Amino acid sequence: MTAPALELRGLTKDFLLPGSGWWGKPRTVHAVRAVDLVLPRNAIVGLVGESGSGKTTTGMVALRLSEPTGGQILLDGTDITTLDSVALKPFRRKLQVVFQDSYSALDPMLTLAQIVAEPLHIHGIGTAKEQAEQARHWLERVGLHASYANRYPHELSGGQRQRVAIARALILKPTVLIADEPTSALDVSVKAQIINLLQDLQAEMGLSILFISHDLSVVRSLTDTVAVMFNGRIVEQAPTEAIFTDARHPYTRSLLDAVPVMNPRDRRHRTFQTRAELEAATPRLSAAALGLAPDATARLVRVGADHLVEAILT
Amino acid sequence: MIPAGLSFPFPQKRGDMRLVEITDLTVSFPQADGIVQAVRGASFHVDEGESVGIVGESGSGKSVTCMAALRLLRQPPARITATTMTLDGINMLAADRKTLAGVRGRVAAMVFQDPMTAFDPAYTIGAQIVETIRAHREVSKAEARREAEGLLAKVEIRTPGAVLDSYPHQLSGGMLQRAMIAMALSCQPRILIADEPTTALDVTVQAQILQLIKGLQDELGMGLVMVTHDLGVIAETVDRVVVMYGGRVMEEAPVAAIFDDAKHPYTRALMASMPGQVGGRRRLTEIPGSSPNPADPPGGCPFHPRCGEADARCAVEMPPVVVTGEASRAACWRLT
Amino acid sequence: MIGFIIRRLLSISVTFIIVSILIFTMMHAIPGGPFDGGEMPLPPEVRAKMMAQFGLDQPVWVQYLKYMSGVIRLDFGVPFQSPGETMFSLLADAWVPSLVLGGLGVLIGAPLGILLGIAAALHRNSWIDYLASGVATLGLTVPVFVTSMLLILIFAVWLNWFPASGWGDPINWVLPIAAYATIPMATYARYTRSAMLDTLNKPFVTVLRAKGLPENKIIYGHVLRNSAIPMVTVFLPMFIGTATGSIFVEAMFRVPGLGSYFVSSIRTRDYPLEMALMLMLTVMFCVAYLLSDIAYALLNPRIRYGDRKG
Numbered sequence: 005m006t007a008p009a010l011e012l013r014g015l016t017k018d019f020l021l022p023g024s025g026w027w028g029k030p031r032t033v034h035a036v037r038a039v040d041l042v043l044p045r046n047a048i049v050g051l052v053g054e055s056g057s058g059k060t061t062t063g064m065v066a067l068r069l070s071e072p073t074g075g076q077i078l079l080d081g082t083d084i085t086t087l088d089s090v091a092l093k094p095f096r097r098k099l100q101v102v103f104q105d106s107y108s109a110l111d112p113m114l115t116l117a118q119i120v121a122e123p124l125h126i127h128g129i130g131t132a133k134e135q136a137e138q139a140r141h142w143l144e145r146v147g148l149h150a151s152y153a154n155r156y157p158h159e160l161s162g163g164q165r166q167r168v169a170i171a172r173a174l175i176l177k178p179t180v181l182i183a184d185e186p187t188s189a190l191d192v193s194v195k196a197q198i199i200n201l202l203q204d205l206q207a208e209m210g211l212s213i214l215f216i217s218h219d220l221s222v223v224r225s226l227t228d229t230v231a232v233m234f235n236g237r238i239v240e241q242a243p244t245e246a247i248f249t250d251a252r253h254p255y256t257r258s259l260l261d262a263v264p265v266m267n268p269r270d271r272r273h274r275t276f277q278t279r280a281e282l283e284a285a286t287p288r289l290s291a292a293a294l295g296l297a298p299d300a301t302a303r304l305v306r307v308g309a310d311h312l313v314e315a316i317l318t
Numbered sequence: 319m320i321p322a323g324l325s326f327p328f329p330q331k332r333g334d335m336r337l338v339e340i341t342d343l344t345v346s347f348p349q350a351d352g353i354v355q356a357v358r359g360a361s362f363h364v365d366e367g368e369s370v371g372i373v374g375e376s377g378s379g380k381s382v383t384c385m386a387a388l389r390l391l392r393q394p395p396a397r398i399t400a401t402t403m404t405l406d407g408i409n410m411l412a413a414d415r416k417t418l419a420g421v422r423g424r425v426a427a428m429v430f431q432d433p434m435t436a437f438d439p440a441y442t443i444g445a446q447i448v449e450t451i452r453a454h455r456e457v458s459k460a461e462a463r464r465e466a467e468g469l470l471a472k473v474e475i476r477t478p479g480a481v482l483d484s485y486p487h488q489l490s491g492g493m494l495q496r497a498m499i500a501m502a503l504s505c506q507p508r509i510l511i512a513d514e515p516t517t518a519l520d521v522t523v524q525a526q527i528l529q530l531i532k533g534l535q536d537e538l539g540m541g542l543v544m545v546t547h548d549l550g551v552i553a554e555t556v557d558r559v560v561v562m563y564g565g566r567v568m569e570e571a572p573v574a575a576i577f578d579d580a581k582h583p584y585t586r587a588l589m590a591s592m593p594g595q596v597g598g599r600r601r602l603t604e605i606p607g608s609s610p611n612p613a614d615p616p617g618g619c620p621f622h623p624r625c626g627e628a629d630a631r632c633a634v635e636m637p638p639v640v641v642t643g644e645a646s647r648a649a650c651w652r653l654t
Numbered sequence: 655m656i657g658f659i660i661r662r663l664l665s666i667s668v669t670f671i672i673v674s675i676l677i678f679t680m681m682h683a684i685p686g687g688p689f690d691g692g693e694m695p696l697p698p699e700v701r702a703k704m705m706a707q708f709g710l711d712q713p714v715w716v717q718y719l720k721y722m723s724g725v726i727r728l729d730f731g732v733p734f735q736s737p738g739e740t741m742f743s744l745l746a747d748a749w750v751p752s753l754v755l756g757g758l759g760v761l762i763g764a765p766l767g768i769l770l771g772i773a774a775a776l777h778r779n780s781w782i783d784y785l786a787s788g789v790a791t792l793g794l795t796v797p798v799f800v801t802s803m804l805l806i807l808i809f810a811v812w813l814n815w816f817p818a819s820g821w822g823d824p825i826n827w828v829l830p831i832a833a834y835a836t837i838p839m840a841t842y843a844r845y846t847r848s849a850m851l852d853t854l855n856k857p858f859v860t861v862l863r864a865k866g867l868p869e870n871k872i873i874y875g876h877v878l879r880n881s882a883i884p885m886v887t888v889f890l891p892m893f894i895g896t897a898t899g900s901i902f903v904e905a906m907f908r909v910p911g912l913g914s915y916f917v918s919s920i921r922t923r924d925y926p927l928e929m930a931l932m933l934m935l936t937v938m939f940c941v942a943y944l945l946s947d948i949a950y951a952l953l954n955p956r957i958r959y960g961d962r963k964g
Contacts (some may be wrong), residue, residue, distance in 0.1 A: 036599035048599070054522065100509065137614040162376075192547055192588060193587070193588060193608075194391045194605075196592075196593065196604040197604045197605075203599070204601075225600060244598075250596070256432055262522040262524065263521065263594075264525070265553060266549060266550055267577060268552075268572065274525055276525070277368035311331075317590070387858075390864055419869075420866065421866070422865060423866030424866035428864040432857060437858055440876070440880055440883070449867065453868070453871070517688070
């Protein structure tokens with residue numbers, strides 16, 4: 005059995021915030037709390053949640069752009085949690101990222117060809133000529149005509165910049181792409197283009213994508229599996245359609261319920277639960293029925309073939 | 319409809335049907351290297367008690383249209399022309415400073431996109447609501463504060479007294495947007511303009527705020543202009559839809575007609591490209607290309623470079639507005 | 655906040671030590687000493703005796719430690735120019751003209767500059783803006799000794815309204831203070847303009863307009879207050895900073911202030927006097943920054959009251 009493309013085991017991240025007021029003491033924020041997540045090969049996994057859920061921090065820690073407080077990050081079965089920057093470099097090739105705001109992520113002084121070729125340059129792959137050729141090839145592959153090679157980021161629209169960011173991330177042929185809200189800043193009419201591009205490239209390259217998003221509609225059309233984060237924990241994980249049709253966790257249900265319905269005839273009055281109510285509403289499952297021992301602390305429990313829900317076993 | 323214990327000394331007049339009337343609005347911004355044409359001849363109206371959605375992407379001119387209606391754009395550089403631009407019968411094109419200050423907040427109030435930056439960070443929420451009330455009505459500070467507390471309760475804030483004394487940075491985005499809505503309602507405006515009021519908020523908070531705005535609009539009988547890029551928001555909140563693209567109105571129709579039977583190719587393409595409408599991982603129907611550059615818009619119909627049904631005429635001549643139903647119209651050569 | 659002040663005091667101490675080492679070594683790195691040169695060189699044995707008497711024959715680091723141990727006891731050593739006096743008594747008299755010049759200069763220049771800046775920001779891209787910006791740019795780019803010379807030429811030589819130099823009578827103060835006030839005025843005009851424009855472009859100003867607040871209330875109740883927060887933080891450091899600029903003005907108008915001592919101490923290699931002046935400036939800068947940070951905290955509710963998200 006081959007190892008998954010990316011695996012997070014008990015990943016934890018605490019932040020220390022400075023105290024507030026005249027006598028404030030520093031306080032610890034538990035941004036990510038013991039997250040277990042498997043990104044299988046050749047698949048797109050959605051990580052959804054609201055602001056403060058810890059989804060972006062999870063991505064940053066998985067990329068080793070932020071140091072974990074605890075837990076392990078396994079890339080292709082290799083533990084990269086504690087590798088230093090030199091030892092990490094070959095693994096960086098396999099683990100790439102695309103952010104929401106590609107404008108600030110693209111060097112305004114470089115041409116698009118230079119931007120896309122930069123990772124090859126950093127990793128010393130190929131001659132200058134080969135690098136330039138690869139860059140042009142990738143620009144075309146993400147749907148930008150070769151004539152764009154000598155343009156600069158400011159000449160592009162948001163969707164085109166996101167294409168450049170994707171080309172730069174994929175030119176090293178990584179096994180894992182972490183995409184943090186890559187479509188959130190895009191126009192509706194352009195969003196579909198980028199979603200399709202990611203799907204096509206994923207299928208062609210056998211890529212594994214961790215797609216971090218708050219947009220459930222995009223997640224539904226793009227991902228194979230969804231993990232829902234709430235308060236730094238994964239509270240539910242299942243194949244995408246199971247999440248949308250058979251959500252078990254109250255938080256997942258409240259998220260789905262909040263999505264606008266695209267039919268004006270289906271308008272309805274919603275009742276909302278407060279955060280405290282949702283926090284207190286951890287499902288209780290019968291341990292006996294699942295053949296498990298009772299457990300008073302909430303943990304992820306398998307309730308279906310690939311369906312996990314955070315629950316208390318009674 | 320007004321929280322208990324509150325009284326508004328100036329009952330607002332009712333009866334005039336048309337709250338917003340805008341005909342042939344153009345807004346442009348001269349720049350060093352040309353003219354940015356943000357709005358190029360937009361027309362729409364809002365009747366009493368009606369909610370109208372203006373939907374469009376970035377650069378469609380939807381926000382600029384609302385800012386122009388309240389004359390919130392700096393002139394110069396902005397250049398605004400229109401055949402008519404009235405709010406509750408008041409000619410906004412000819413309005414002087416004093417008239418403008420009287421209309422803003424009292425006749426038409428606005429709720430903005432990012433509640434985190436919409437309040438002055440140096441004052442409490444209470445001070446800012448009280449200031450709004452006292453700008454339009456002669457009431458004592460204590461009286462205005464009582465009203466403000468009632469308004470915060472009205473927008474379903476559970477601890478209005480505490481929020482009143484909070485500074486903006488101490489509150490969450492959802493709480494601030496509620497306070498912003500309370501402030502907008504403080505002088506019982508006849509028209510509420512909400513410019514992407516939920517875009518900066520989380521999904522669950524968005525649903526709460528939309529429900530709140532819709533509920534208040536129904537209850538208070540205000541006219542509502544909901545400006546958004548999100549068709550979902552449109553489906554949830556408005557009666558009639560104005561679809562804008564490239565500074566022009568492409569289509570206008572009752573909300574059900576837009577979702578069931580859109581006439582304009584742009585509206586149809588936009589609907590088709592929405593993700594998440596059916597289950598399962600799948601490719602979406604995409605619209606090729608990107609939105610027009612307002613500094614250099616294409617000739618003819620602004621959508622023609624991306625339209626699957628365009629022909630030579632579309633590239634040259636802006637299509638006429640075609641009546642497509644009782645309250646529907648669209649601007650497309652295909653419909654002529 | 656208390657922790658913050660303690661941390662700042664610690665970092666000020668470190669800054670103070672580093673600056674003192676730098677100044678001390680730099681002074682000693684320049685060739686020559688206080689008893690060298692001149693038209694009548696001292697005989698070598700007299701010179702050696704003088705050097706020993708002032709401890710100048712010891713290694714630089716020993717001199718430094720000895721000096722600094724004195725500084726801690728507020729003993730800045732004996733000025734070479736007048737060994738009979740202490741540093742304090744020598745500088746005590748010099749402070750007064752400098753303080754009057756610098757203080758009145760800032761008190762007159764800063765408000766003028768703020769008014770210019772406000773006018774420029776409110777009438778962006780109009781002739782008022784261009785005039786104010788032009789004045790500010792001139793004030794910053796024309797060296798203060800040129801301004802001083804112009805003032806002397808026009809008001810002392812041609813018009814004969816004010817004396818060209820001296821300090822005894824308040825009429826003597828007018829020209830140096832005017833020359834000196836151009837610096838804070840120009841600095842404040844530029845700073846106020848950009849702070850105001852920055853605030854005017856904030857979304858909350860649009861919200862204030864949209865709710866029908868009269869323009870004057872928006873400007874004086876909101877925009878000015880928000881622009882003042884960053885302006886306060888630069889006020890004290892700028893105050894001290896302009897004080898060093900007064901050296902040239904003092905020299906041009908022959909004002910018997912600190913500046914004249916500064917110049918003469920460097921010329922005569924009066925190490926203790928130079929050190930004392932530099933260290934005092936350093937401490938003043940550090941304290942000014944600390945005070946301005948505290949002022950910022952007091953003005954900004956985000957720091958005054960902690961976050962309590964809810």
